[in-house]
Amino acid sequence: MSPRVVFPNTFLPYLLVAPQLAITLVFFxxxxxxxxxxxxxxxxxxxxxxxxxxxxxxxxxxxxxxxxNSIEVTMVFSTATAAVALSTxxxxxVMADKVVRSRAIYRTLMIWPYAVAPAIAGMLWLFLFxxxxxxxxYGMRWLGINWDPLxxxxxxxxxxxxxxAWKQISYNFLFFVAGLQAIPKxxxxxxxxxxxxxxxxxxxxVFPLLAPTTFFLLVINTVYAFFDTFGIIHAVTGGGPGKATxxxxxxxxxxxxxxxxxxxxxxxxxxxxVIVIALTAIQFRYVERKVHYG
Amino acid sequence: MATxxxxxxxxxxxxxxxxxxxxxxxxxxxxxxxxxxPSGCGKSTLLRMxxxxxxxxxxxxxxxxxxxxxxxxxxxxxAMVFQNYALYPHMxxxxxxxxxxxxxxxxxxxxDARVRSTAKTLELEHxxxxxxxxxxxxxxxxxxxxxxxxxxxxxxxxxxxxxxxxAKLRGQMRVEIKNLQRSLGVTSxxxxxxxxxxxxxxxxxxxxxxxxxxxxxxxxxxxxxxxxTFVASFIGAPPMNLLxxxxxxxxxxxxxxxxxxxxxxxxxxxxxxxxxxxxxxxVADGALRLLVEVExxxxxxxxxFVYCRVGGERxxxxxxxxxxxxxxxxxxxxxxxxxxxxFGSDGKRV
Ligand SMILES: Nc1ncnc2c1ncn2[C@@H]1O[C@H](COP(=O)(O)OP(=O)(O)OP(=O)(O)O)[C@@H](O)[C@H]1O
Ligand SMILES: [Mg+2]
Numbered sequence: 115m116s117p118r119v120v121f122p123n124t125f126l127p128y129l130l131v132a133p134q135l136a137i138t139l140v141f142f143x144x145x146x147x148x149x150x151x152x153x154x155x156x157x158x159x160x161x162x163x164x165x166x167x168x169x170x171x172x173x174x175x176x177x178x179x180x181x182x183n184s185i186e187v188t189m190v191f192s193t194a195t196a197a198v199a200l201s202t203x204x205x206x207x208v209m210a211d212k213v214v215r216s217r218a219i220y221r222t223l224m225i226w227p228y229a230v231a232p233a234i235a236g237m238l239w240l241f242l243f244x245x246x247x248x249x250x251x252y253g254m255r256w257l258g259i260n261w262d263p264l265x266x267x268x269x270x271x272x273x274x275x276x277x278x279a280w281k282q283i284s285y286n287f288l289f290f291v292a293g294l295q296a297i298p299k300x301x302x303x304x305x306x307x308x309x310x311x312x313x314x315x316x317x318x319x320v321f322p323l324l325a326p327t328t329f330f331l332l333v334i335n336t337v338y339a340f341f342d343t344f345g346i347i348h349a350v351t352g353g354g355p356g357k358a359t360x361x362x363x364x365x366x367x368x369x370x371x372x373x374x375x376x377x378x379x380x381x382x383x384x385x386x387x388v389i390v391i392a393l394t395a396i397q398f399r400y401v402e403r404k405v406h407y408g
Numbered sequence: 409m410a411t412x413x414x415x416x417x418x419x420x421x422x423x424x425x426x427x428x429x430x431x432x433x434x435x436x437x438x439x440x441x442x443x444x445x446p447s448g449c450g451k452s453t454l455l456r457m458x459x460x461x462x463x464x465x466x467x468x469x470x471x472x473x474x475x476x477x478x479x480x481x482x483x484x485x486x487a488m489v490f491q492n493y494a495l496y497p498h499m500x501x502x503x504x505x506x507x508x509x510x511x512x513x514x515x516x517x518x519x520d521a522r523v524r525s526t527a528k529t530l531e532l533e534h535x536x537x538x539x540x541x542x543x544x545x546x547x548x549x550x551x552x553x554x555x556x557x558x559x560x561x562x563x564x565x566x567x568x569x570x571x572x573x574x575a576k577l578r579g580q581m582r583v584e585i586k587n588l589q590r591s592l593g594v595t596s597x598x599x600x601x602x603x604x605x606x607x608x609x610x611x612x613x614x615x616x617x618x619x620x621x622x623x624x625x626x627x628x629x630x631x632x633x634x635x636x637t638f639v640a641s642f643i644g645a646p647p648m649n650l651l652x653x654x655x656x657x658x659x660x661x662x663x664x665x666x667x668x669x670x671x672x673x674x675x676x677x678x679x680x681x682x683x684x685x686x687x688x689x690x691v692a693d694g695a696l697r698l699l700v701e702v703e704x705x706x707x708x709x710x711x712x713f714v715y716c717r718v719g720g721e722r723x724x725x726x727x728x729x730x731x732x733x734x735x736x737x738x739x740x741x742x743x744x745x746x747x748x749x750x751f752g753s754d755g756k757r758v
Contacts, residue, residue, distance in 0.1 A: 300494035303461050306481045307488050308508035308559070318507070322498045 146387065152380035164377075171381035180357060181365065181382070188361040191275060192339030198279035199335050200328065203286030208316070210287070211294045221291065228284035232342065236349030239277035267358025270351045274359050277350055278343045286331050293327035294320070333397040337390060362386055410562035410595050411437050412458060416467035419453050419619075427453040429619035430467065435612060438593045440586070442627075444606035445616035446642070451599040452567055454616075458597060459565050460484050472562055487556035488565040491572065493548045495540040501527075501551050502536040508559045526558040529588070546577050553585070557592065564589070564596040570605065582608060603643050607631065615639050637755040640675050646713060648675045648749070649723040659719025662697040662740070668758045671750035678726035680747035683714065683739050694745040702737040716741070 153171055155164040175181050206224060213220050227235070242250045245262045254261040261269065297320060305315045321328075344363050347353060353360035353368060360368065362382065370379030412435040419428040428450040435441045443451045456462040458469055460481035468475050476484055487508070495504050502523060509519045527533045530550045540548055549569065556564055569585075570578045586609055589596050600606055606613055607627045614624040615638075622642075623635040634640035640648040651658055651674045656667045658674060667674070676696070700716035700723070707730055714725040714733055725741055733739070752758045 298492070298494065300490045300492060301496060303459075303481070304488065304490060304494040304555075305496070305507070306461070307459060307484075307486060308555075309482050309511035310507075311482060314511065319496060325498075 149380050149383050149387070152376060153384045154377075155380075156377045167377070171377045172385070175378050175381045175385070180360075183357055184360050184362055184365045187271075187357070187359060188340065188363075191271065191278075191343075191359070191361055192336050194271075194275045195278045195282070195339040195343070196332055196335035198275060199282040199286055200331055202279065203283045203331075204290050204324075204328075206283070207287050207290030207294055208320075210291060224287050225284045227280060228288075230281065232281060232345030233349045235281045236277055236346040239273060239280070239346075240350045243273055265355055267355055270355055270359050274343070274347050274350050277346050278339060281346065282335055282338055286335065289327050289331055290324065293324045297323050330397070333393060337393060340386070340390065340393075362389075410472035411435060411470075412441075412563055412595060412597065413470040413473075414454075414458070414467070415470075417454065417457060417464055417469060418466040419450070419457060419462060420465045427619055428457070431616075431619075431621050432467075433612075433614055433621065433624060435595060435597065437595055439611040440589050440596045440598060440609055441612040441614060442598045442600060442606045442610035443614050443616055444600055444603060444642070445622075447601060449616045450619040451601070451616055455488075455565050455567055455597060455599050458563070459486055459488050484563075485561050486563040486565055487559050487561040488567065489552045489556050489569040491568045493540075493552040493569075495548060495551055495555070497540050499539070500536065501532065501538055501540070501543070501554075504540070504551060505555050505558045508555065512559075522558050522560075526554050529557070530554045545572055546581070549573060549581060553588070557588065560592075560594075562595065564594050566596065566598040568600055569598075571600075571602070578605075585609065603645060607643065613643075615642060617642075633757070634675075634749065635757050637673055637675070637751045640749060640751070644677060646678050646724045646726070648677050649681070650675045650751075651718065651721050651723065658696075658698075659721075660698055660700065661719075662699055663695070665694045665696060665745045665748065668750050670752045670758050672753040673751040673755075675749040675751060676743040676747055678713065678724040681723075681725045681741050681743045683725055683727060683731070683733070683741050696743045696745070696748060698741045698743075700739050700741055702733055702735050702739060704735050705731065705733055707731075714739075 154166055154168055156167045156171065157164040210217070210220055210224065230238070240248075242248050243254075243261070245251050245264060251261050260266075264270070301319055301323070302315060305319045310318060340361070341363055343361065344367065347359055347361060347364050348367075351359045353364045363386065366379050366382045366386065369375045369382065412433075414431055414433045416430045416432055417428060418426070418430050420426050431450075431454060433441065443454060445451055453462060457464050458471075460476065460479060464477050468477055470476065471484060471486070496507065499507065505523045505526065506519050509522065514522075523536075524533070527536055530553060532547070532550055532554055535543060535547060535551070540551065543551065549572070552569065566585075570581050573581060582605055585598075598609055600609075610627045612624060613627045613630050615622045615630065617638050623630055623639045627643075630639060631643055634643060634648070637650055641650060653667060653672050653674055656664075656669075656671075658664050674696075698718050700718045702714060703717050703722070704715045706713040706715070711729065712727045712731050714727060714731065716723050716725060716739065750758050
């Protein structure tokens with residue numbers, strides 16, 4: 115690490131970071147504190163007045179079976195999304211690493227899906243797998259699969275996971291390609307001379323050396339699955355059937371903007387905030403300690 | 409344990425670069441063969457073809473009498489020490505050394521015994537639990553050596569293994585490598601561009617230039633009878649003095665011994681040249697006598713290098729001890745007839 119630059123002046127540094135601080139305060143801390151405040155209010159049924167109830171909203175939310183279901187859905191959804199997105203991207207990156215000709219074109223094509231907006235991506239998958247008009251759904255029925263994500267909660271989950279993962283694969287792919295390129299070729303050669311076949315080399319050398327990248331992506335993907343998949347879920351299933359694909363973020367929206375239970379919704383978003391802070395903290399700790407080899 | 413035979417080996421890279429243009433070398437069992445040559449002459453390429461890391465475009469490479477052209481590095485039973493050591497950064501020293509043995513299914517206690525005894529030989533015992541990044545450059549180098557030795561392969565390949573070490577450590581490791589190689593008796597190929605390393609290590613020295621072998625043989629033979637001006641100027645520090653002959657005459661020569669008709673370059677080693685200010689007759693008959701002007705003097709302690717100019721050409725004289733010579737002095741220098749080398753217009757020895 116290079117030595118830190120020290121400013122002798124005490125005022126100038128604050129001045130220089132002031133714009134950044136102002137933006138953070140106005141756009142992050144202020145809404146966050148509003149959410150925190152709101153999470154302790156309860157409105158009357160007509161939305162005319164509200165009173166301060168301390169942690170009653172949290173207690174209510176956390177004991178709500180729908181909320182607990184939503185936590186479970188989120189866990190399943192984000193684990194599956196991260197797992198699918200990571201493993202597919204890694205597989206593609208390893209294969210792209212072997213492509214000798216027109217490498218650049220191949221990589222560029224792989225990156226395109228990332229430029230597709232989540233809602234559009236959702237629509238795409240929705241159309242492809244729509245039980246009545248989807249071309250792939252037709253194919254699946256032809257294969258004898260009773261495909262109906264509008265009724266079957268599990269199939270709906272598969273569909274949103276697929277759409278969400280598809281969207282994230284390009285991003286992961288980019289990082290994996292860069293990570294693979296950062297592994298010195300001589301290490302692979304040394305391992306080959308040391309008698310390790312291709313599969314063995316991958317699992318004993320390449321994969322451990324990719325661990326920092328993988329871990330970083332794991333956190334990014336989990337956060338993505340938690341927070342940025344609203345558009346996809348909204349477009350594909352709308353949280354249904356029943357509440358089979360209602361993730362935490364989707365429930366915040368549903369309770370807040372559809373059902374207008376603002377206090378509950380705010381309490382939920384505060385819980386979400388705590389989760390994301392915890393995730394980030396784990397990332398920083400873990401990445402800095404464990405998976406760097408230097 | 410194994411011989412290495414290269415027959416007309418060629419390498420053309422995908423981009424059309426001809427890196428090796430037909431090299432034949434026969435390395436007997438237990439010998440240490442050093443490939444030396446200027447940067448880009450194809451040394452690493454040749455070594456990597458022996459390792460199986462590069463395909464062989466033409467010709468054949470045989471290890472232990474068996475042609476290995478189509479066999480991958482995994483099955484060749486060779487070990488290689490890389491210039492950057494290529495230690496696995498996520499493994500401890502112990503695991504770095506054990507990796508190759510584990511891959512080949514060696515029983516656990518045998519791995520342990522071999523790793524520990526190798527670590528003992530290389531004085532690495534106290535480092536076994538460390539990661540590569542926690543080692544100094546010299547220690548990493550030793551681990552890389554250990555990783556090669558522990559496998560007990562048929563052939564060792566070294567690609568400039570000492571070039572990242574400081575001069576003193578390099579000297580030490582050079583001796584150590586030589587001793588290890590002798591005591592283990594493993595056929596080795598060693599690539600370097602350091603001619604001192606090449607001279608001291610080699611049983612067989614191969615001087616390469618532009619993808620071809622310029623000369624091969626024992627180091628002292630090559631030193632005493634360089635086959636071309638290229639070899640003459642590459643082997644030896646400072647290199648051989650090469651002076652152009654113009655139709656049998658040498659500018660600045662007081663007397664010139666008989667010159668072969670086809671010779672166009674005259675060469676002599678800096679240490680085969682003497683400076684005498686008087687008693688010229690004491691020099692044997694037929695010696696080369698030159699009148700030179702001193703350009704500079706470099707005393708390095710035990711000896712001094714006197715840089716001179718003769719008839720517009722530069723030359724060096726190596727004198728033992730110190731000398732009382734200043735730039736601008738006019739001197740007479742002598743070189744015995746039997747110490748002279750002649751090269752034709754194509755650069756080949758005549
Ligand atoms: N992968 C490659 N693709 C194309 N050309 C290559 C490749 N590797 C090496 N070359 C070329 O082949 C020639 C020989 O390279 P090589 O690495 O064998 O040289 P070297 O003798 O080891 O040099 P140095 O002492 O600098 O290591 C060089 O001209 C180099 O540019
Ligand atoms: Mg090289």
